Structures are given as C-alpha cells and as structure tokens.
Amino acid sequence: MKTALMPTAVLSALAIAGATHAQEAMHIDPQWYVRVDAGAAFQDEINATPKVKGKTGWTVDLAAGRSLASNVRAEAELLYSQDDQKPSGNGRIKVLTGLANGYYDFDTGTKLKPYIGAGVGIGQVKLDGGLVHDDDTGLAYQLLTGVAYPITDKLSSQVGYRYLGVNDVKIGSGAQSIRGDYHDQAITFGVTYKFGP
Numbered sequence: 001m002k003t004a005l006m007p008t009a010v011l012s013a014l015a016i017a018g019a020t021h022a023q024e025a026m027h028i029d030p031q032w033y034v035r036v037d038a039g040a041a042f043q044d045e046i047n048a049t050p051k052v053k054g055k056t057g058w059t060v061d062l063a064a065g066r067s068l069a070s071n072v073r074a075e076a077e078l079l080y081s082q083d084d085q086k087p088s089g090n091g092r093i094k095v096l097t098g099l100a101n102g103y104y105d106f107d108t109g110t111k112l113k114p115y116i117g118a119g120v121g122i123g124q125v126k127l128d129g130g131l132v133h134d135d136d137t138g139l140a141y142q143l144l145t146g147v148a149y150p151i152t153d154k155l156s157s158q159v160g161y162r163y164l165g166v167n168d169v170k171i172g173s174g175a176q177s178i179r180g181d182y183h184d185q186a187i188t189f190g191v192t193y194k195f196g197p
Contacts, residue, residue: 030196057083091130
C-alpha cells in the first residue's frame, strides 16, 4: 500500500503547484478543478478461455473537470494501472484509459461529501512479458463512488472505489489468442484543487 500511495504524494504536489501557478498567471474560470488519485487495483481479469488474472497492483489517475451545478460536475480523466499476472513470472497486465466522467455530489449538511459517478471512453489493455506480448483497445467504462473532505477552501481530499471495464479485447494470435472483457476494481486516495471557492 505504501508503494501505491507514493505516486499520490508526488503527483499531488505537482498538480497543486501547477494549478496554483496557472491560476496566478491567467484568469481561470473558478468552476474548474484538477484531481489526482492513486491506490491499489485488485481482481484484474480478462474473462477469456483460459482466464487471465492479475495480482493486486497499483493505479494512478489525473483529471481536469468543471462544476456544472451545485451538485453536478464533469471531467476528462487519464488513468493507468498495472499488476503482475498469476501465476508468478507470467508478465504484467497494463491498462491505459481516457475517460469522460460525470458525478453527482450529495449534500449531507456536513463537511463530508459522498459522491457517485460514471465514465465512458477508450481503453488499451496490454499483456507484457509473459507468453503473450500484445495489446488491444476497446470501449472503456467505469463506475465510481466515494467521499470527499475539504482541507481548505480550495483543496480537498477524497477516498474512492472504482470498477473499470474494457470490452472485447483481442490479444495475441493463433493458439495463444486471448479474447474477452477486461475488468478490475480499485481503492484510491487523492486530492482535488478547485480554482474557485
């Protein structure tokens, strides 16, 4: 878990520094925000025959978005995850996705802000270093939920759960061909910087 959280600290510092500098350099719509998260990815699988499964790995994502209403927001996200295949020594599963997400934030009357969200986009699934060394792209989607907590007026932290899928990937050829849907789950921790109050 420590390894999974290290990218959060580094990317958070870079994102916040960059966002602060950008806001000072030019006028930015205060409804915009940037977000960075990292955490543990688990139950990675391509449901082919035979199935391709992964061990618990790590994931990191970076997003920029805008509040559209008091409880509704939309964003563009770049997400990457990686883990070792099962059994040991069979290479790695690497996933890169670009997604458009929508969220609804619940007003609890407290500082805690639960949220739900969903996203759709394009995903690349790659098997690297094992018996099959190939990749394919497919329709990607995700379901999200979590809770955010404000640290300052502009900075908040969040813990979230994600279910990610990439449909109908075809990897390899011949007897080693793998065809199926990829999916994983993840628990992430991160920060969001808002340009406005």
